[in-house]
Amino acid sequence: MAGNSDPLTPRAKIAVTAGKAVAAASRAAGRGSGSVIGGRVALKLDPDLLARLAQNLDVVLVSATNGKTTTTRLIAEALRAAGPVVSNALGANMPAGITSALAGGSEARYGVIEVDEKYLAGVARDTDPKCIALLNLSRDQLDRAAETRMLAENWREGLSGSKAVIVANADDPLVVWAASSSPNVIWVAAGQMWKDDAWSCPSCGGVMQRPGDDWFCGECGFRRPTPSWALSGDHVLDPHGSAWPIHLQLPGRANKANAASSAAVAAVFGVPPQVALERMYQVQAVAGRYDVVQFEGRDLRLLLAKNPAGWLETFSLIDPPPTPVILSVNARGADGTDTSWLWDVDYTRLTGHPICVIGDRRLDLAVRLEVANQQFQVCDNLDQAVQKCPPGRIEVIANYTAFQDLRRRVGN
Numbered sequence: 001m002a003g004n005s006d007p008l009t010p011r012a013k014i015a016v017t018a019g020k021a022v023a024a025a026s027r028a029a030g031r032g033s034g035s036v037i038g039g040r041v042a043l044k045l046d047p048d049l050l051a052r053l054a055q056n057l058d059v060v061l062v063s064a065t066n067g068k069t070t071t072t073r074l075i076a077e078a079l080r081a082a083g084p085v086v087s088n089a090l091g092a093n094m095p096a097g098i099t100s101a102l103a104g105g106s107e108a109r110y111g112v113i114e115v116d117e118k119y120l121a122g123v124a125r126d127t128d129p130k131c132i133a134l135l136n137l138s139r140d141q142l143d144r145a146a147e148t149r150m151l152a153e154n155w156r157e158g159l160s161g162s163k164a165v166i167v168a169n170a171d172d173p174l175v176v177w178a179a180s181s182s183p184n185v186i187w188v189a190a191g192q193m194w195k196d197d198a199w200s201c202p203s204c205g206g207v208m209q210r211p212g213d214d215w216f217c218g219e220c221g222f223r224r225p226t227p228s229w230a231l232s233g234d235h236v237l238d239p240h241g242s243a244w245p246i247h248l249q250l251p252g253r254a255n256k257a258n259a260a261s262s263a264a265v266a267a268v269f270g271v272p273p274q275v276a277l278e279r280m281y282q283v284q285a286v287a288g289r290y291d292v293v294q295f296e297g298r299d300l301r302l303l304l305a306k307n308p309a310g311w312l313e314t315f316s317l318i319d320p321p322p323t324p325v326i327l328s329v330n331a332r333g334a335d336g337t338d339t340s341w342l343w344d345v346d347y348t349r350l351t352g353h354p355i356c357v358i359g360d361r362r363l364d365l366a367v368r369l370e371v372a373n374q375q376f377q378v379c380d381n382l383d384q385a386v387q388k389c390p391p392g393r394i395e396v397i398a399n400y401t402a403f404q405d406l407r408r409r410v411g412n
Helices: 010-028 035-045 049-054 068-079 095-103 117-127 148-159 173-179 253-268 273-280 308-315 340-344 362-371 382-387 400-410
Strands: 058-063 085-087 110-114 131-134 165-169 185-189 229-232 235-237 243-245 292-295 298-304 325-328 355-358 376-378 392-398
Touching (some): 010 035, 010 095, 049 095, 049 117, 058 068, 058 117, 068 110, 068 273, 095 110, 117 148, 131 173, 148 173, 229 253, 235 253, 243 273, 253 273, 292 400, 298 400, 325 400, 355 362, 355 382, 382 400, 392 400
Parallel strands (some): 085 110, 131 165, 165 185, 298 392, 325 355, 355 376
Antiparallel strands (some): 235 243, 292 298
């Protein structure tokens, strides 16, 4: 698929140049990376630009509610063993951001693209991917994305008959149902900690039975497929039954699961598990996530968690009590304005941790913690919260725009 012929028409070249100029102006004005506005301008000038840019690439698409950005980074790192990669590594994952990213990768052989769940079918149509990784689906941005079953249905319809190899999580019934319309699926046992969006069968609405790690619908027979790849402790098991050690600088079980899915994707492109997993060790932090920064004489570890499934996974990787925890929640456009999801999070897992609460919606969070019988203090800002914590490590967990606010404040 990759070749040297220039896929860009004169119009497309003008669109790319204009998009880059607008992005540069946006950066110069201090308005962020400029990738989204640059991509919008480029697509206005040439609506087919995304398809043209993807034409000479072997494309991987990565979509999920949680873990997209990290998994995209891990796959990109693994595929660099086989050739140059272009990727939207900073997470601008709608068509404009994706177009911007691909416009910067004229020498690349592979395109590793994170895609917002709602846009997956359209981006797959435009980019003719060789492989699509589907990791999980759970409730998120309730005011914007409606319910998860509708997203699964969009995926199922959009991927029906796709030529791409689908690498899908066998432990998430919604993902399995979505992927099952495709003729070529590689199943990965990546686990599923958050199960509250998959108690009813996506196929018939019946009640899902969940004995141990298995699942099936007692009414229609829809059941967990047999995986060919699996996460097993600190190892990835490949289809031949060989166990490959996972060495990551990223913390937590969820990132081991991301590594297992990434190894399965890399294998589709001929990169062996050992090589892929060794290369993944290079990834230290992803757009600021997991970074440890010095601030006011303390070590703050910055953790992003945007929805109940993400908060559950994050609680499982923080240092044990009495490590202080700062929680920050906003409800701006990019977060979703509905904070009712806070009631779906099990905050009793924080028992024993001193907790400080900040962010635009700190009072919503305070009410939730009060009901969960947690000890906490409400603070006006990060500086005040940090001052209330002793020297040493602090775990800071924030949702999307709250996380961006934190990064700006600590200069990260």
